[in-house]
Amino acid sequence: MFIFRRVVTLLPDWAWIAALLFSLLIAFLISSFIELMIEKSTHNGMKQYIERFLGIGCVCFFIFLGSIDFYIYFFPKETHTYYTHCEITTPGPSSGRSGGHCKAGIKIKDKFTNKNFFLCFSSEKQPEYKLQALVKVQSNALGSYLVDYSLTKK
Known part of the structure; x- marks a missing residue:
């Protein structure tokens, strides 16, 4: 025989969409908060905001997907x-x-x-x-x- x-984990279908929406929301909130905290105005402000938004969004996306995978693997019922x-x-x-x-x-x-x-x-x-x-x-x-x-x- x-x-x-x-060990191979299967994620649910909704995990990708939930991770994307969650990461976009967190990225928007954190990027907006940082923008409010910065007092000086630069002419590259929008470019910096978009770079910050995309960077935070990517990090949140992979953390959220990893946490779903972690939960499936370490907490089986x-x-x-x-x-x-x-x-x-x-x-x-x-x-x-x-x-x-x-x-x-x-x-x-x-x-x-x-x-x-x-x-x-x-x-x-x-x-x-x-x-x-x-x-x-x-x-x-x-x-x-x-x-x-x-x-x-x-």
């Missing part, structure tokens, strides 16, 4: 083990900043979020496996993460 251990559909694909997911892809990938369907975990898969005996995997997932109200999976042989 082929076993692979890696339930552990589920079930059989689910999987698909072996070629090429696999992106392997990082280098722009390359894994030789093969595996998409595992999560039945709680209806999304796919997409992982690198490196087995020379790919045809031996069925399109079904035994999956162990921990989840809470915001999302779930993959703890373990094993493919079944034909």
Whole structure:
């Protein structure tokens, strides 16, 4: 039996929109407050305000997304083990900043979020496996993460 251990978190669909709105609101409030605190007026005032707004907005966006991911990973409520559909694909997911892809990938369907975990898969005996995997997932109200999976042989 082929076993692979890696933790992959699935964020809910609304997380991106909530993070964007939250970061824009915080960036506007902080940038406006700083603008009120600065007494001198410069002719580059609008440019500085926009730069400050975008910088604060980007930092808030990544902090908010990271906090949702942190909550899903560190505060699971339930552990589920079930059989689910999987698909072996070629090429696999992106392997990082280098722009390359894994030789093969595996998409595992999560039945709680209806999304796919997409992982690198490196087995020379790919045809031996069925399109079904035994999956162990921990989840809470915001999302779930993959703890373990094993493919079944034909």
